[in-house]
Amino acid sequence: MTHDQIRDLLARRTELTPLEDATVQAHLEGCPECRIAARDYDRQMAALRSLPLVPPPPVLRDRIMAEIQRPPARRFRMVYGLGPLAAAAVIALGVMSFHHAPHPTASSRQTLGATHTPLPPTARPTTKAHVSRRHISRHTGRRGRSAATPLPAVPGSGVALGAPPTSVPPTAALPPAPAPVTTVRHVGIARTSRHAAAPTAPPAAGHTPSPGSPPTTGARPTATASPGPAVSPTPSRTAIIAAPLQPSPTPTP
Amino acid sequence: MDRYERPLYNFLLALVRDGDLAADCTQDTFLRAYENLGKGKPVTTSWLYTVARNRAMDEFRRRRRLEPTDEALEHQFVEHHADETFAVQATLDQLAPHDREVLYLVDVAGFKTDEIAAMLGLQAAAVRQRLSRARERFRAVYRGPA
Numbered sequence: 273m274t275h276d277q278i279r280d281l282l283a284r285r286t287e288l289t290p291l292e293d294a295t296v297q298a299h300l301e302g303c304p305e306c307r308i309a310a311r312d313y314d315r316q317m318a319a320l321r322s323l324p325l326v327p328p329p330p331v332l333r334d335r336i337m338a339e340i341q342r343p344p345a346r347r348f349r350m351v352y353g354l355g356p357l358a359a360a361a362v363i364a365l366g367v368m369s370f371h372h373a374p375h376p377t378a379s380s381r382q383t384l385g386a387t388h389t390p391l392p393p394t395a396r397p398t399t400k401a402h403v404s405r406r407h408i409s410r411h412t413g414r415r416g417r418s419a420a421t422p423l424p425a426v427p428g429s430g431v432a433l434g435a436p437p438t439s440v441p442p443t444a445a446l447p448p449a450p451a452p453v454t455t456v457r458h459v460g461i462a463r464t465s466r467h468a469a470a471p472t473a474p475p476a477a478g479h480t481p482s483p484g485s486p487p488t489t490g491a492r493p494t495a496t497a498s499p500g501p502a503v504s505p506t507p508s509r510t511a512i513i514a515a516p517l518q519p520s521p522t523p524t525p
Numbered sequence: 526m527d528r529y530e531r532p533l534y535n536f537l538l539a540l541v542r543d544g545d546l547a548a549d550c551t552q553d554t555f556l557r558a559y560e561n562l563g564k565g566k567p568v569t570t571s572w573l574y575t576v577a578r579n580r581a582m583d584e585f586r587r588r589r590r591l592e593p594t595d596e597a598l599e600h601q602f603v604e605h606h607a608d609e610t611f612a613v614q615a616t617l618d619q620l621a622p623h624d625r626e627v628l629y630l631v632d633v634a635g636f637k638t639d640e641i642a643a644m645l646g647l648q649a650a651a652v653r654q655r656l657s658r659a660r661e662r663f664r665a666v667y668r669g670p671a
Contacts (some may be wrong), residue, residue, distance in 0.1 A: 279657055279660075279661070280653060280654070280657045282660075283653070283656045283657040283659075283660040284631070284638055284653055284656055284657075286631075287637050287638065309664070312664045312667075313660055313664070315667075316632075316660060316663055316664060316667060317632050319609060319612070319613045319667070320613060320628060320629070320632035320633055321632055321633060322609065322610075322613075323535075323610060323613055323614075323633060324610060325531050325532065325535045326531075326534070326535055326538060326544075327531060328530055328531060328534035328547075328548060328551060329544070329548050332530070332534070332548045332551060332552060333526070333530065335548075335552055336526070336551075336552050336555045336556065339552065339556055340555075340556065340559050
């Protein structure tokens, strides 16, 4: 056996089998280095065993007994009582955000689909042109907000179909589309204008992008194209609901 | 509780190196034990040490406080000051929590490596390797009385 293997056996010397013990003894007789290690290990074990046990604080037992005698409902009130409160708050927030945000309508989607805006040269070239919004929505299932594109002042419009650039299908296989069709590059503007490319894509009047808004992909559309005060985008309800429900590690023996 | 209060408290003290924190963890461990007993579940020594250890690890994660404060150590060990004891405690202070844990469980609490493996959710071979390394680290630091 090697020295390391003997050290491993020495480390748990109290639980060696007779065969292992004999092997160790045979090795120690011819190995002064491991004999020194064995002596040090023995001293180490004796020192640890001789450690005096520190008495716990006298109040500890009183605390434990007081907690035990307390009814469980009160004992764990802080732990379990906050759950329903948090759930109620989350539901309330979700309902509020649902009612305060305008809903995309079919007419608004059709209106957007009929518009086309020339792209600035600084727009992120995420995709080529000629992909209809309906095609995007089929691939992504997400909706976003077009913050940089001037939209016609149609009531209820202003809802853009947002999609992450990575989810756009390859452009080589896409057929060319006529000019009036809104393109995916439109979506690219909408995404970049909310982050880094906002200065390069000036927003339309009455359609102010809010740079401070959280960059949540697929957030519910909240702004309209009608003139008026800018409406900051609301975080998605999924994000609101999921935030307080992060699991915390608990010891489970 | 008479039987396990002091050993558990000292085990937790060896892990967290903070008297107040060790007392809190001990309290939580006994409350869990009473809960289990109230539900008719068995509570063994290994179970108690496992719960105590998990509670301490939870505190480590929560507080990110792996190193003790000098005040806590001085408060806890000054009354037991002796040359040998002081040397051992000073050595333990310089070891990582998992080294202190395995050394304490083997040498002070008297558990076998198989039992420790079941407690920690590790393979027995892993515990033996951890023990061997902890012994070497302790040996490298320990300067006991000649």
